[in-house]
Amino acid sequence: MSVRNVGAAEAVALARAGCRVIDVREPVEWDAGHIADATLLPLGDVVERINRVAPDRDAPLLLHCSAGARSARAAGWLVDLGYTNVANLDGSIDGWREQGGAWVEPTTSLTDAQRRRYARQLVLPEVGPEGQRQLLEARVLVVGAGGLGSPVALYLAASGVGTLGIVDDDVVDESNLQRQVVHAAERLGMRKVASAAVAVRALNPETNVVEHDARLSAANVADFIAGYDLVVDGTDNLDTRYLLNDAAVATGTPVVHGSVYRWDGQVTTLVPFEGPCYRCLHPVRPPDDLVLDCDVAGVLGVLPGIVGTIQAAEALKLLLGVGEPLVGRMLIYDALGARFDEIAIPRDPACVTCGSAAAPWRHPAIAPASA
DSSP: OOOEEEOHHHHHHHHHTTOEEEEOSOHHHHHTOEETTOEEOOGGGHHHHHHHHOOOTTSOEEEEOSSSHHHHHHHHHHHHTTOOSEEEEOSOTHHHHHTTOOEEOOOSOOOHHHHHHTHHHHTSTTTHHHHHHHHHHOEEEEEOSSTTHHHHHHHHHHHTOSEEEEEOOOBOOGGGGGTOTTOOGGGTTSBHHHHHHHHHHHHOTTSEEEEEOSOOOTTTHHHHHTTOSEEEEOOOOHHHHHHHHHHHHHHTOOEEEEEEEBTEEEEEEEOBTTBOOHHHHOSSOOOGGGSOOHHHHOBOTTHHHHHHHHHHHHHHHHHHTOSOOOBTEEEEEETTTTEEEEEEOOOOTTOTTTSTTOOGGGOTTTSOTTO
16 A cells, blocks of 8 residues: 655645644644644644544545655655555645635744643544643633532643633632642641642742632622633532522533542533533432541542642643533542442423523522522
């Protein structure tokens, strides 16, 4: 089996017929303009990552670079790996545009420092420079700067999320340090939002941290959510969860929910009207004596780190529009048994918040009945 070299006109025709286009140039070249719907796979990563990018070895592939030499080398490697339908654009990429091929003009480029910082994400086909710019422009509200909010805030900032709002009205206590890794011993007594901001800014000075030193209430929840792309729920208070849920449904804002209890954790993603809301899961608030706080029930220190990291992954998938978020699914982690389980959670058509008879924009939790 050999590589088929094609000219620009034939390459455009192949792409229009559904052939997968793979760009083996470097990210800086991609940023200067690229073929529409192409996949960036730099030459040095081709052999290692081609199975994830193109798992079907019989599917048609069109490789290109700037002049045809690098892509010819990569195409030869693919043939050696067993790919059966590989074509190489032999010639300058300028010919593609001259033949009317779909082209994406350059947008605001990442800085050299950003390319270095996010290098391992930029090579992911699901991210690339465009996805990284999406993250840099994203705004995420983290409710709770505790055990769950700690890994969420740190990993979202590390991944390049441009703006993080953090909501909490508490101060750092010594008992927090066993699990709330965004805080430190030298910041005992500091407001939690301020302490979290110190850690986030130290990790990534580019991230804009908005400190909301307050407790969520019916009077302020809508204002807090406004302007954010999504919310990550790291609260341990049932009333706050219901309040946040109702406001999120009313504003159409996705919420990544997480909870922990002793050795067990749960994560689900609540996208209004695409899946269930929190009231679909728990239509009736359980009595207080059935819901023990972690200061009474206890919690394994590492557990919020595991659950919060999964929440951060869910948030990144939503921001990038990739993968399969946990919409309509609950992921359950049993640390003692070292196992994950998943259960389906259907949307309740009779839900008072998101059901067919509900008027979520007038829910009494966030708006007066006369609104």
